[in-house]
Amino acid sequence: xxxxxQVIADMIxxxxxxxxxxxxxxxxxxxxxxxxxxxxxxxxxxxxxxxAGVAHGLSVIQGDADTDLxxxxxxxxxxxxxxxxxxxxxxxxxxxxxxVRIGRRAIVSFPNFGCWxxxxxxxxxxxxxxxxxxxxxxxxxxxxxxxxxxxxxxLCDAIGIRIERGMVFTKxxxxxxxxxxxxxxxxxxxxxxxxQRR
Amino acid sequence: MSAVLKMxxxxxxxxxxxxxxxxxxxxxxxxxxxxxxxxxxxYQTYGALNAQRSNxxxxxxxxxxxQFVAEEHPVTGKxxxxxxxxxxxxxxxxxxxxxICANVLGGCxxxxxxxxxxxxxxxxxxxxxxxxxxxDIVRSQKMLIDHLGIDKLFCVIGGSMGGMQVLQWVSxxxxxxxxxxxxxxxxxxxxxxIAFHEVGRQAIVADPDWCGGNYxxxxxxxxxxxxxxxxxxxxxxxxxxxxxxxxxxxLQDRAKVTYGFDADFQVESYLRYQGSTFVDRFDANSYxxxxxxxxxxxLAAEHGGVLSRAFTGTKVxxxxxxxxxxxxxxxxxxxxxxHALNAAMANVSFVEIxxxxxxxxxxxxxxxxxxxxxxxxxxxxxHAGLKRG
Numbered sequence: 266x267x268x269x270x271q272v273i274a275d276m277i278x279x280x281x282x283x284x285x286x287x288x289x290x291x292x293x294x295x296x297x298x299x300x301x302x303x304x305x306x307x308x309x310x311x312x313x314x315x316x317a318g319v320a321h322g323l324s325v326i327q328g329d330a331d332t333d334l335x336x337x338x339x340x341x342x343x344x345x346x347x348x349x350x351x352x353x354x355x356x357x358x359x360x361x362x363x364x365v366r367i368g369r370r371a372i373v374s375f376p377n378f379g380c381w382x383x384x385x386x387x388x389x390x391x392x393x394x395x396x397x398x399x400x401x402x403x404x405x406x407x408x409x410x411x412x413x414x415x416x417x418x419x420l421c422d423a424i425g426i427r428i429e430r431g432m433v434f435t436k437x438x439x440x441x442x443x444x445x446x447x448x449x450x451x452x453x454x455x456x457x458x459x460x461q462r463r
Numbered sequence: 464m465s466a467v468l469k470m471x472x473x474x475x476x477x478x479x480x481x482x483x484x485x486x487x488x489x490x491x492x493x494x495x496x497x498x499x500x501x502x503x504x505x506y507q508t509y510g511a512l513n514a515q516r517s518n519x520x521x522x523x524x525x526x527x528x529x530q531f532v533a534e535e536h537p538v539t540g541k542x543x544x545x546x547x548x549x550x551x552x553x554x555x556x557x558x559x560x561x562x563i564c565a566n567v568l569g570g571c572x573x574x575x576x577x578x579x580x581x582x583x584x585x586x587x588x589x590x591x592x593x594x595x596x597x598x599d600i601v602r603s604q605k606m607l608i609d610h611l612g613i614d615k616l617f618c619v620i621g622g623s624m625g626g627m628q629v630l631q632w633v634s635x636x637x638x639x640x641x642x643x644x645x646x647x648x649x650x651x652x653x654x655x656x657i658a659f660h661e662v663g664r665q666a667i668v669a670d671p672d673w674c675g676g677n678y679x680x681x682x683x684x685x686x687x688x689x690x691x692x693x694x695x696x697x698x699x700x701x702x703x704x705x706x707x708x709x710x711x712x713x714l715q716d717r718a719k720v721t722y723g724f725d726a727d728f729q730v731e732s733y734l735r736y737q738g739s740t741f742v743d744r745f746d747a748n749s750y751x752x753x754x755x756x757x758x759x760x761x762l763a764a765e766h767g768g769v770l771s772r773a774f775t776g777t778k779v780x781x782x783x784x785x786x787x788x789x790x791x792x793x794x795x796x797x798x799x800x801x802h803a804l805n806a807a808m809a810n811v812s813f814v815e816i817x818x819x820x821x822x823x824x825x826x827x828x829x830x831x832x833x834x835x836x837x838x839x840x841x842x843x844x845x846h847a848g849l850k851r852g
Contacts, residue, residue, distance in 0.1 A: 304810075312815060319782065319812045320834040322842025326801055326813035336805040 291318035379413030505573025523621030663692030690738030702821035
């Protein structure tokens with residue numbers, strides 16, 4: 266399983282209700298069901314991913330974060346997880362608000378555009394950065410709303426979302442707690458946040 | 464078109480499978496207000512019921528289907544309509560599950576319907592048969608399940624009208640179903656679908672041999688009308704790409720068009736064949752009654768117009784399936800059900816399968832459908848604590 270997914274899995278309380286948005290082939294849900302007896306549901310955009318998940322006995326629907334969160338009642342889940350997907354949504358602000366509405370907690374991870382590698386790339390070449398975390402060219406990337414860790418924190422503040430925990434991922438370390446936001450914004454390849462509505 | 468009725472009506476009593484008289488103590492209260500009964504359901508089973516009576520799957524058939532799911536059809540001699548899905552080692556594994564399928568109330572394969580004899584008059588019901596609904600069909604099935612001593616069905620599954628019955632089952636009897644699979648279905652029959660049904664019904668009643676519904680007593684059969692109804696309906700079960708792939712503009716046994724109204728094109732010949740074989744196994748009045756039951760289906764209407772209320776507090780696990788080229792029950796119909804189930808916080812899976820085979824895809828060989836159903840049922844069996852067969 267992906268490193269960030271393992272970090273997320275370790276945060277989840279056993280026997281809780283989890284919605285994984287952008288669940289891919291359902292690796293996280295499968296793990297949570299097996300090892301934490303979680304009541305898990307998934308939403309996935311790709312048909313292949315959905316079919317693989319359902320054929321594997323997982324509860325997955327075909328859908329996306331922009332359109333399919335509004336139906337769920339408030340506090341429907343203990344955790345609403347959105348990993349590496351926020352930057353691909355049409356309306357990230359709306360999605361974040363829905364996440365903290367339907368989940369008592371939301372767990373969100375995203376590639377940090379403020380990372381020094383991205384900055385150096387842009388500075389040196391003057392072109393849109395292509396890195397391991399952001400492998401596509403500007404014209405074919407699904408990532409239409411990229412942000413930095415500082416941008417994300419600012420948005421959460423602005424829309425009344427409380428950050429309960431923040432973590433940063435670098436090549437050397439998976440999931441270190443954020444102490445200085447400025448340093449995290451410079452070194453982190455990915456940010457991961459646990460959110461609650463105020 | 465076939466002039467002979469291949470199976471004499473009396474033979475309906477000698478079909479393979481089971482027949483049971485239900486509603487003997489308590490009549491079936493129909494939505495139209497009539498208390499109906501006693502009534503007969505003809506049903507077929509495959510596999511064995513386990514000691515805990517916990518491995519039963521009710522298969523609900525579509526408009527022109529019947530209880531002969533997985534065996535040679537006694538009238539047509541063709542393979543069962545879901546022989547690809549029901550059998551040893553197949554997704555509905557008869558080594559593991561006990562499969563039940565009943566001919567719907569109003570049908571014409573042995574269950575009480577307009578062609579059966581009305582005990583009150585000694586004559587066929589004809590139009591004297593009460594108008595039935597999907598709700599009535601499901602309540603009649605519940606009496607059968609009670610009769611079989613099964614408290615909780617492991618699964619209720621069906622495509623098209625079968626899917627409507629599945630939705631009605633979980634809404635009416637949520638505690639008696641563990642998991643539900645409505646395939647290529649809808650929570651309400653659309654205006655377009657009602658319109659297509661009306662075309663079919665009008666074709667039947669316009670046939671002089673329909674005799675105001677009394678054709679059985681008059682010794683006639685409205686074969687032409689029923690065949691036209693079937694031809695029109697059959698087009699809606701396919702898709703334009705599938706028809707094109709199968710026939711294109713190819714001509715039937717001729718090198719060029721004849722400048723007449725014979726079946727020049729293969730697609731015409733195919734439809735005529737579909738119509739002519741259908742009348743040998745299906746009763747015209749049954750067609751009127753069952754299409755009407757589908758037209759009346761609107762699950763949200765029973766719940767103040769809010770579909771999610773049909774599923775409030777449900778513990779049933781759902782798997783919905785739609786097909787990309789199905790324009791009769793298109794994907795948005797399934798998606799509307801998924802949204803309602805999400806609002807009810809139900810446990811739901813939803814898969815849209817890529818295919819050009821149209822609505823009929825659920826009856827055809829679709830490996831992706833097999834995989835999804837197998838995986839879903841295995842996951843559910845684990846949650847239900849069902850032992851491996």
